[in-house]
Amino acid sequence: MNARANSHTRQLAITGIIAVLVVLWGSSAAMAEFPIQLRDVTKQSGISFKHTDGSSGEHYIVEYVSAGLALFDYDGDGDEDIYFLNGAPLRGTKTDTPPKNALYRNDGDCKFTDVTEQAGVGDTGHGLGVAVGDYDNDGHLDLYLNNFGPNVLYRNNADGTFTDVTAKAGVGNGRKVGAGANFLDIDADGNLDLFVSNYVVFSYDKRPVHTKRGLAMYASPTEFKSHPDTLYRNNGDGTFTDVSLESGVGNTPGPGMGTVCADFDNDRDTDIFVGNDLSANYLFVNDGKGNFSEMGLLSGTAYDINGHSHGSMGAACGDYDNDGKLDLYVTSYQREVATMYKNSGDGLFEDVTRLIGAGKGTHRHVTWGNGLVDFDNDGDCDIFVACGHLDDNVEHIDGTTAYFAKNLLLMNDGKGKFTDVSDRCGDGMQVKLSSRGAGFDDLDNDGDVDVVILNSRREPTILRNDSKTGNHWLQIRLQGTKTNRDGVGARVKVVAGDLTQIDEVHSGHGYQSHFGMRLHFGLGKREKVDRVEVHWIGGGVDVLKNVAVDRVITIKEGEHAKTTQ
């Protein structure tokens, strides 16, 4: 080959390299341009937790429903820590060291340290659901575990440790199969009461056993009887009284799963929504005094638009269309679509899933953890859905679905319509596992909402929100003085120019999980908040005006009382 030919070859090679670089740069630029970017930072997070569902091949129904997780600031240092539930070895499972729940302290920058032992919260029960709330109003968040078997209430000792006070508090709930749990103030007395959802009546010895193509499959929840749900009223002295029957929530058995408590009828008290598995969902409407009427069917939340009861899993709420009313978003089984119930404001809800695209991508999968979360701080709620089948052998009997599945992110266009953008949101959305509970909060305190996902039988996934939108935000912590300490149930309204948003502090949310006590409001390009209103449950109204953005504020009850504004 002569010199000229060599030169030509080199030139071609250089041109080729440049072309490759241009392509790479172009694709990277295209990726970066998309407003929502979630990065998988699990490996560098320091989290070594691995979930087990206690299974040994027997396919007990209590396996696949495990488990939820909690994001909360257990040590009061201003960042959200992570509590993972774990399964216990079920009958037939042998293990040297029983698996236990795990608490990870947030050290900042999405780095975590396992503090389970020091904190004393390594429960070895079969964990299903979890809720967090300061039941004794001492300024420190306590932890309630809804297990298969006895439940556990851990009281926060304010020194980084917890004490199991279940027996004293009287909230063990027998040996039931648990599901979602929520702290809420049912009667506006300033003390957090406790709602405990129950799944099916399970017995190792009397249970249906099925196979398909010779492979063991889980039985359907409809083949079991169900317990009614349980409601405990807080006596204000560290003990609770079971008021399930007299309150009206204990009269209707149902296989409860995800639960969320919020003011769905805008009457300033907290109602209870229970997603039931293959049975009509329940909406327990509060009369303000802790008496509940089940209004699922009448309100339109019991079934989907076809009148079908779904295999309801996660229950999330938020105001997706910024109309001042909290809507419900419920995940479900394969060949159903996760359903958005729009709150019409007259006690009625409307299944608008198909009109607004809120079920996109969900039809193929079993869907679990969910949240209405503003990932790009543009002032509207996007949707996150955790996916994964419950049968690890499902591909052998049904090629249209999969045990491992990518999770879904549906972006709100600001007009209340959703687009499936999962594949454009970074490597965090490419993870394929069998997800269950999911929690959403700003783990690294950088002004955007990150994601933690509990994956069945595997390590969790930590997704850091690296979206570079330049949008503004405001985070609000509430501190009750007369009402409950963390403002659970309080409604916050944030007005910034033409944008008005509402949210509430919820204890227990999504798929049997807990997250989001620090409220997060994306503001788009709006550089100040004109007005913040806080309506406390059983209390007054605080109003703040001209609030600066891009910061976390704490609003103490009564310090900005409306009458003084």
Place this chain on the structure above:
Amino acid sequence: MAREDPPDETKPPSETVLTGEALRAEIGALEKEAIDAVEEVVEALPGSSDPLALIAMVHLHFGNTAEAMQWWEKCLRKNPNRPDVYDGMAKVAKARGEYDKAVELWGEVLRINPRLPGIRAEVAQVLIDSGELEKAIVLVEEELELSSREEAHCNFLLGKAYLQSREYEKAREPYETAVQLRPEYSNAWYGLVTVYSRLGNPEAAKRAMSKFQEVRKVEQDADNERKRSLDDLASTRRLAAEAHAGAGATYASKGYLHKAELRWKRAAELDPKDGACRTQLAKLYLNSQRYSKALPVCEQLVSLDPDNPMLRANLGMLYSRLNRLDDALAELKLAREMQPENAEYKRLHAKLQEKKRRER
């Protein structure tokens, strides 16, 4: 004169409760045998697209969706004008949540046969699920003009489309029609609950709700019973029997009657309740005058459907051919009692009575 074969062996299989590995092995063997049988048809009839469509359907029934799709693709390469294949592919696409693809595939069905009933309703359902309500309404109305086969379902779809577009008065009428046509239609009753509530008619909503709850309970009880009685092995046997029966029908359609017979016999062995393959076998034996072969099959058909006068009459005539006159008379008598107005049964019965008199 056709030869007489030894007595038939199409008896129900003996019931043994299998579990674990033994069950898996038995089911695996049944599936393999069924797939082998239809693959043999594919090899035997290389010029036909029918075996390819058959093997795709067998894979689909066993849950092998990817294999089914591959065979359908091969089938379309041989014959691109098979609406059944596009329909199967569309249903899989829908199950996967690939709505656009499903609509495209059903579009191919309508290209091949624009008047095929049911397809517009399928597309409309997907369009409603995609929020494309106006297009869906047009298709449902076309479907209703085309066929009354799915009238209740189409009215339900119309109601649902109007409900979603918040045209409650327009939604009311088709929902009401749906429940008139099918009073146990729980979904339509639920639509009425919603519509009456939105129209400010609480009394009507309450009545619809009560009816919804009543019919839903019946549905749920039936569903629970179905789940309780799920039998994996029996269900696999049924699916395998369908595969063998399909192979038999495909062979028969091309004139390979001996191969067809073997497949139908295997289908009958596998599924003691399958009347269709036994009917085919009985026809085959009667047409080829193998009456003693036909006898146990016809007797099984009668035991599967004892109140069917036609089966009784056929069995009677077969007894007559085998010179079992008393048995023949008894069957014809039953057929006549079941359907007294049937002149043919009357004539045949009289003929047999005459034959009996002459024998005396």
